[in-house]
Amino acid sequence: MQANTAPDLQPDASTMTAHVLVNIKSGRGAGHPDIQDLERAFEDNGINARIIRLTPGEDIPARAAQLARDGADLVVAAGGDGTICAVASGLVGTQTAMGVIPLGTFNYFGRSLDIPEDAAEAIAVIARNRRKALPVGIINDRVFLNNTSLGIYPQILRTRETVYARWGRSRIAAYWSVLKTMLRLPRRLxxxxxxxxxxxxxxxxxxxxxxxxxxxxxxxLEGAECIEAGQLAVLIAPNAGRLGLLKNGLALMLGRAQRDQDFDLLCAQSLHITCKRKSLLVARDGERTRIKGPFDLELRQGALTVVTPHGEDGVVR
Structure with missing residues (x-):
């Protein structure tokens, strides 16, 4: 995968065809657009859109990569951070730009770029077609746009799926999943x-x-200075017992976690991690994958081109 660069302003939206990969089940449901809403918004903005509804279990990176090989100039990811990461995985290192319609619960990637959470407003951003080359995180050749983690967090995601299935998707349900998992005192790595x-x-x-x-x-949390310097911010929880784990977890949930007390901070462009276990459950942008070790992480500069409200003028996300 090679770094990609793109001009800040591309041709008028009326000349574009947007291939829109939609996970309509992402997010919380309230005010959620349907396919017809998306089609209407693209039409109102003068964009020729090909809407592709994703099916459960579909290989999203492969679908996005095939569109890039077929010469697509613009592929739009409509869904939560997991869906957006999957689409990006197929586009990293290509000349194809990614548009974003955030439909998830937290929408960290879209919000970090000031992309509106309202679908019609996000499509208006796509119509302005201002592009920015972004760095992406890589773990063993797999992409992450927000974060990746080893240890308790992948287990939290597994618990969260059960909680969501019973109570629906919400931020409160997500936080309850954190607390419920920590009470089980998972094994340390x-x-x-x-x-x-x-x-x-x-x-x-x-x-x-x-x-x-x-x-x-x-x-x-601290660590933004690492990313501003072109590095990953690596947060490592201290080795603590049940009470310490609960204390650190609650501090994290409440936004009160302190460096050198609730976590250690390591800034690194790349790092190599080994573990006695042959494979670990790894979380990437809210999705879980079992990956064989050792683990190589890096922040790869300019690897993905994204349509944003500000183009290349945007700040470090």
């Missing part, structure tokens, strides 16, 4: 982490690597 030529032995319940400064700020 013994990791060997190498960054900038220095290797350290770590025993932790969570290693959380973030590529989105906006998400850190929303969670009340």
């Amino acid at each position: 013994k990791l060997q982490v190498t960054a900038d030529g220095e290797t350290r032995e770590i025993k932790t319940s969570l290693l959380f690597a973030v590529s989105n400064a906006f998400q850190l700020e929303q969670m009340g």
Whole structure:
């Protein structure tokens, strides 16, 4: 995958065809647009749109990559952060730009770029067609746009799926999933982490690597300076017992987690992680995948072109 660059302003929207990959089940449901709403909004903005409704279990990265190989100039991801990450995975390193219609619960990626959470307003941003080359996080050749993690967080996501199935999608349900998982006191990981030529032995319940400064700020966490310097912000939970784990988790949920107390912070352009276990459950932008170790992480500059409200004038996200 090679870095991609793009001019800030592309041809008029009326000359574009947008291939729109839609996960209509993303998000909380209230005020959620249907396919007809999306078609109407694209038409109102003078964009020729080909709406593609994603099916459960579909290989979204492969679908996006095929569109890029077929010469698509613009592929739009309509869904939550997991769907957007999957579409981006197929477009990284190509000349195809990605538009975004945030339909998820948290929408960290879209919000970090000031993309409206209202679908019609997001489509108006796509119509203005201002493009920005963005860095993306990579773990073992898999893309993440906001964060990736080892340890307790993938287990939280597994619990969250059960909670969502019973109570529906909401931020309160997401927070309850965190607390419910921590009460079980999951096993800690013994990791060997190498960054900038220095290797350290770590025993932790969570290693959380973030590529989105906006998400850190929303969670009340330090580390944005790492991302502004072109590095990943790697947060590592201290080795603590049940009470310590609950304390750290509650501090994180309430946005009161403090560096060197509730987490250690490591800034790194890339890092190499080994673990005695042959594979681990890894979370990437809210989705879970089992990946074989060792684990190589990096922040790859300019790898993805995204349509944003501000184009290249936007700040570090």
